[in-house]
Amino acid sequence: MSEANYQQQALVGATGVELVVALYDGAIRFLYRAMQCVEDDDVRGRRVAVKKALDILMYLQARLRPDVGGSAAESLSDFYAEMFTMTLEASHAASVEQFHEVVACIRNVRDAWVVVARDPEAGRVLPRELRTREERFVPGRVVEQAGDGAVGSRWSA
Template sequence: MNYQEQALSGATGVELIVALYDGWIRFLYRAAAACEADDVIERRYAVKRALDILMYLEARLRPDIGGEPAKALSDFYAAMFTMTLEASHSGSAEEMRNVIACVRNVKEAWAVVAKDPAANRALPRELRTAAERRGLPVAVPQQQSMSSGQPRWSA
């Protein structure tokens, strides 16, 4: 088991969502760097991986449980999908960094939610950890937040 698997092994469902956002952001940074280097193959690879994570998050939304927040996240994901494709198509690192700023802002909101143990009960079953599905108590570690710029989207 590598260090990443160990770090996630005790994570709550919401913390796993934060980890997905971290991966999404990491691939967006790779795409921005590839734009700057004019590396089309790396840019396409990084954008594909970023969009895979975005689509996974979108597919797990539960409007029947989440109501308006789920609808707002769906709209956010649709906007990020479009912005990412436009940034990739134009090969613009600056546009890609705008997407990163938006995603980081929403990730920060999820990081705040991760500190609330009751928030995990609203997650779909497939996003809960095994311990959460069995109703076992889960320790909530403290997390540090990252500052973000002034993106168009705010949580």
């Protein structure tokens, strides 16, 4: 089985929070690849790896919901923007040390997500698009809307 197929199979059945952790892992993996390219003097390879890491950061930032997540979402938005800038600076300087700093910051937040992943209540605060299909459907859930007694959908928001 190829590495890509193995990685896809590993994500089958993952929760939304576990998928977020996997995105962080991907960003870290691409940053390590960029470091290797710096050491090998592979400019094109570094640029490709950096672009992939930046794509992940942009994806994560674009999925934030400040209207739902409040100050936590704003803090994550600031974090992603800072990691984006630091990654570009590390790439421009072709600096393994700067890439290590970015990895350390991302790993720190990633580890916090791992703690969140262990909390079954955590998945309920994720934006809908970051939840898995199974997490979106909560059997038997009844929702009252605006206190008017109307029964809402079984699909969680």
